[in-house]
Amino acid sequence: MGKLVVLDHPLIQHKLTMIRDHRTGTKAFRELVDEVATLMAFEITRDLPLEETEVETPVAKAKAYRIAGKKLGIVPVLRAGLGMVDGVLNLIPAAKVGHVGLFRDPETLKPVEYYFKMPPDISERDLIIVDPMLATGGTAAETITLLKKRGAHNIKLMCLIGAPEGVKAVQTAHPDVDIYLAALDDHLNEHGYIVPGLGDAGDRLFGTK
Ligand code: URA
Numbered sequence: 646m647g648k649l650v651v652l653d654h655p656l657i658q659h660k661l662t663m664i665r666d667h668r669t670g671t672k673a674f675r676e677l678v679d680e681v682a683t684l685m686a687f688e689i690t691r692d693l694p695l696e697e698t699e700v701e702t703p704v705a706k707a708k709a710y711r712i713a714g715k716k717l718g719i720v721p722v723l724r725a726g727l728g729m730v731d732g733v734l735n736l737i738p739a740a741k742v743g744h745v746g747l748f749r750d751p752e753t754l755k756p757v758e759y760y761f762k763m764p765p766d767i768s769e770r771d772l773i774i775v776d777p778m779l780a781t782g783g784t785a786a787e788t789i790t791l792l793k794k795r796g797a798h799n800i801k802l803m804c805l806i807g808a809p810e811g812v813k814a815v816q817t818a819h820p821d822v823d824i825y826l827a828a829l830d831d832h833l834n835e836h837g838y839i840v841p842g843l844g845d846a847g848d849r850l851f852g853t854k
Contacts (some may be wrong), residue, residue: 646817648823649807652688657681661805661827665843673854675728677776678805678850681827682732685803688824689773690736718743718770721787723760725847729775729803732800745774745788756787760853771789777846779807779826782814789819803848806830808839 664671664677696713699706717737721730723746730742746760764770772792777787781800789800800822802815807826810833815824830839838844848854 646820649812649816649829650689650825651692651829652685652825652827654684654688655766655829657688658685660684664805665841667844670850671849674849676729676854679732679735680773681805682729683735684805685825685827686733686736686773689801689803716766716770717741718764718767718772720745720772720774720788720792722727722747722774722776722784725778725850726774726776727845728736728777728850729805733773733775733803738838741770743772745791747784747787756784758787758791760790763792763795767792768798770797771799772797772801774800775804776802777805777850778842779804779811779815779824780833780837781808782787782811782818785811785815786818787824789834793819806839806842808833808842 660677660681662700664674693715694713695710698709698711700709717740719733719740720743721727723744734740741764744760747756748759750757751756774788776785785802792800802822803825805827807829812824829843832840834840
């Protein structure tokens with residue numbers, strides 16, 4: 646079973662409270678999501694392997710460390726996932742970015758791919774899927790399936806808020822994928838919103854409501 650990690654760093658929790666607040670407007674919401682994405686990226690890259698190197702300081706030669714040639718990819722799920730991309734790129738500026746767009750078929754209620762554009766070498770990359778809300782888990786699970794079909798095999802899922810239903814769905818479908826959240830909330834309501842959540846992440850990010 647993949648890990649479920651709730652990142653309880655005080656700065657993440659403080660900023661998440663401001664993100665949840667219904668009085669927070671579009672500009673502040675966007676900035677805060679960006680900042681939390683950076684802080685979360687810092688936490689979830691803790692396990693990147695290091696290799697030893699040497700550096701010459703103004704004073705002397707020193708034994709030092711650098712990240713051991715890992716290639717990373719960020720995969721935002723359209724549309725709300727876009728709000729987390731720059732925050733991750735702040736820390737990992739050389740990462741490539743692939744995009745996934747899915748819509749729900751009104752008949753089958755299953756997610757259907759309408760956009761999928763990845764860097765060509767996703768099988769060699771550690772991928773971080775970003776999407777602010779892990780609600781039913783249907784979109785996240787399908788995104789992971791699509792990435793695996795194209796050869797990806799090292800995938801992490803990073804969301805601001807998860808519902809237990811979504812966590813279970815992803816863990817059941819993809820037990821190899823670790824899930825990172827800033828908060829695990831209570832449940833989904835009858836409209837598919839996370840309770841208490843933060844409302845519609847896409848609308849709040851882009852001011853479309
Ligand atoms: N998507 C959102 O934007 N908010 C939710 O609460 C659930 C899904």
